[in-house]
Amino acid sequence: MSRHFEAPTFKWSFLHPKYWHTWIGVGLMFLISWLPYRVQRFLGRKIGLLIMKFFKSRKKIAERNLELCFPEMTGGERETLLKENFEHMGLALFETCMAWFWPDWRIKKHIKYVGFEQIKEFKTNKKGVLVVAVHSFNLELGARAFGAHTPGYGVYRPNTNPVYDWFQCRGRTVNNQLIDRKDVKQMIKRLKDGALVWYAPDHDYGKRRSAWAPFFAVEKACTVTGTHLLAAASGCEITTFTITRDRNGTGYTLTLDKPMDAFPYDNVNASAAYVNKFVERSIMRAPEQYMWLHRRFKNRPEGESSLYD
Template sequence: MPTHYSFSLRLLTPKYWPTWFGFLLLAFIVNILPYLLLRQLGYIIGLLTMHILKKRYRVAKCNLKLCFPEYSENKCGRIVKKNFQYTGMALIETGMAWFWPEWRTRRISSVIGKEMLLKQEENNRGVLVICSHHLNFEMTARIFSQFAKGYGVYRPHSNPVYEFIQHRGRTRNGHQMIDRKDIKSMLKVLKKGDRLWYLPDHDYGPHNSIFAPFFAVEQAASTAGSSVLIDATRCAVISGVTVVENNHYTLHVGNDLSNKIERRNPLSAASILNQELENMINRDIPAWMWLHKRFKTRPKGLKDVYS
């Protein structure tokens, strides 16, 4: 079931001091500066990163051209620049989500459409909450914790201090975490009527993948795990994505998609979820994690798009 990481004295050894210092500095900055300055700082960090991670700049531009072939070179360049600004802000938002007091989060956030999600709890029905790798995802999780706590699927960090702080930051408001390899616990959570946060929008490699349409890419590697979870538990399938407008975070909760998904049909599940992910990304295209090699896994015989 959910993982738990406790503090130990070995985390205080000198080799971990830089990690402690980095997070202490982040916690100090996000709690001492006003939000508008934090956003400016995040954007500056992002633009500096853009000049360093030139390979990722090319990856992001390639992804955009594949998904939106109608976009001009200049338009793709503008979106990628904005994407890097959001990437820098993601660092700041992680600090906000993990270290801010509750009143400060509530002051700049709101939720639209939460009724459908809460209705499932009344029926004791589990919910697979479909989220995307929007760069403000940590804030999305924090906003969800205000009214709908649940279990997040994640990858534990190899640095034990990072993992200790990450786990504490994500669980201190009521959420719990499950290792992404622990399928048994995911199924148990959904069967007992709880919520499971799940991000099926990345390329997780050829193992347990199926090729389904994603924007203009007809065969994008998509996880088949979604179908396994849905078929085995008959859970509701509801999306959630946060959009930032006028310095305000609005979480948009979708309708139940489970009745659209054919049982025991991984392609149907992947296709429906990819369509929903497209809708989520279209709310703010530059805010998605375009720097990820989304189309690294290719059908047999097709060349690498990033070479």
């Protein structure tokens, strides 16, 4: 059954005192968005280091993920990467403010677009494009910047807080449209109609509709097979895009890669391994900016012990 996305609307119940903290938080986000860009970058890094100090459980997960994925690194190299990772986590708080409240001209001022000349060809061919993204800390800003150039459809997971969900939806639909993450039929329809649909298959979403595929140094990572399902059902092109923060502090580079030329449309297990290679490439463009705090390997094959004990 199709779950056509319906944007949340304002309700008077949103003004109940139990939501006041959400209103205050979003109000602060709006005010923060007007700070000079360099100030936001400075504050973001400092806040990230505070998060690293006080959120020990998340730090432990990130440490373990780096150990599993990069066993060839020395302890010192992983520690440096971990520190940078939490700095970028702090920056993400400010980048969400940018994504939700900055006007298009200010977004574009800080973005360098690479490979986006391909979009004209996509439109000429009238062929849908599944844009594979990764959960980098700046993905929220990346989706907004992509939409400021070429609008498309993003896969959406509603928030349990209705007030925050209302604001989140407003922020994410400035340029783009949304599809409920469970509405596979709608995704396929949009792809068949020639639209661009963003999809992030890099997290562990559970054993249902998944395959065991290599991911960095982990030979069996629970990998969602949604990419294969969408591609095989729609016959769309598949490409990847990444957003990376420039180290010189001036902005971001948004890269749209060439379409995958050997995607195994007829083999679900092979496609999971194939896509993971492209996910790895996207991550390695700026590994310090990836969301390592997620329990990427929480599910294991039958009989195997947890990697996080």
